[in-house]
Amino acid sequence: MSSSVIEQLKGALIVSCQAYVGEPMRHPETMAQIARAAELGGAGAIRCQGLADIAAIKGRVEVPVIGLWKEGHEGVYITPTLRHAMACVSAGADIVAIDATDRPRPDGRTFAQTVADLRSCCDTLVMADCATLDDIRRAAAAGADLVSTTLSHGVAAIDCTAADGPDLELLRAACREFPAMPVVCEGRVHSPQDAREAREAGAWAVVVGTAITHPTSITSWFVEGMR
Ligand SMILES: CC(=O)N[C@H](C=O)[C@@H](O)[C@H](O)[C@H](O)COP(=O)(O)O
Numbered sequence: 001m002s003s004s005v006i007e008q009l010k011g012a013l014i015v016s017c018q019a020y021v022g023e024p025m026r027h028p029e030t031m032a033q034i035a036r037a038a039e040l041g042g043a044g045a046i047r048c049q050g051l052a053d054i055a056a057i058k059g060r061v062e063v064p065v066i067g068l069w070k071e072g073h074e075g076v077y078i079t080p081t082l083r084h085a086m087a088c089v090s091a092g093a094d095i096v097a098i099d100a101t102d103r104p105r106p107d108g109r110t111f112a113q114t115v116a117d118l119r120s121c122c123d124t125l126v127m128a129d130c131a132t133l134d135d136i137r138r139a140a141a142a143g144a145d146l147v148s149t150t151l152s153h154g155v156a157a158i159d160c161t162a163a164d165g166p167d168l169e170l171l172r173a174a175c176r177e178f179p180a181m182p183v184v185c186e187g188r189v190h191s192p193q194d195a196r197e198a199r200e201a202g203a204w205a206v207v208v209g210t211a212i213t214h215p216t217s218i219t220s221w222f223v224e225g226m227r
Contacts (some may be wrong), residue, residue, distance in 0.1 A: 005064050005094055005125060006145055006182055009205045012044025013195065014066065014184070016209030017057065023216070028056035034213050036060045047207055051091040058092030066127055067093025078129050078150070081107040082117050089122045100128035100139040101151065112142035119143075127184070136174045140181055147174065148184035148207065166194055168201045175202030 015038035019026035035046045035057040047066040048057050054067040067088040068079045078099040079085050088096045096118070100111045109117065115126050128139030129150035139147045152167040166189045174183045182204035189195050190211040198206045210217045
């Protein structure tokens with residue numbers, strides 16, 4: 001997989017298409033339709049979860065697909081082991097997103113070992129989902145192709161619905177320390193203005209999930225706004 005994919009993502013809006021366990025839209029065909037609709041709107045890449053969704057979306061869109069496999073809700077749940085990462089590549093992901101925190105993983109590998117072992121058997125790019133600047137430092141040292149602020153709002157819970165905006169502080173700190181590294185702003189980018197500010201703060205690309213592809217959350221924001 002060439003680094004031209006990373007170049008292609010410069011300045012791109014990446015749309016994350018995910019439905020959570022038990023939700024009405026949790027179906028690969030539904031996610032593929034949403035991904036294609038986002039591509040038509042100008043998405044430069046799609047981020048998606050689960051092997052069936054990755055395969056369905058890879059078959060529907062032409063832009064690069066960032067794949068991950070979530071398992072569980074606690075600790076490391078975004079592509080937690082080498083096996084999960086290899087399966088994402090087999091399902092068609094151009095880039096595999098992996099939790100890059102230093103918390104223990106089910107297979108005992110560190111993030112760096114996971115990346116090294118993945119690279120030894122697959123031709124793929126790696127996106128490091130980080131919570132802190134230390135995670136970003138470790139991810140850079142491990143040779144991640146992209147680092148992202150994905151987990152900065154807390155590593156304990158899957159809740160991207162709160163309207164408190166992206167972590168521009170972490171983004172700026174990462175861009176300052178690693179000016180040559182593609183740093184992605186992800187997490188709680190809820191408006192075009194948020195996305196613009198992220199770009200101005202140095203983001204290589206910006207990921208938007210909930211605000212584009214999670215109608216239950218978007219609806220609740222409006223309902224709340226009308227109270
Ligand atoms: C923390 C976590 O598990 N984040 C997940 C990572 O894939 C997704 O649930 C988010 O939707 C994605 O990061 C995009 O963020 P937002 O939905 O806030 O635009």
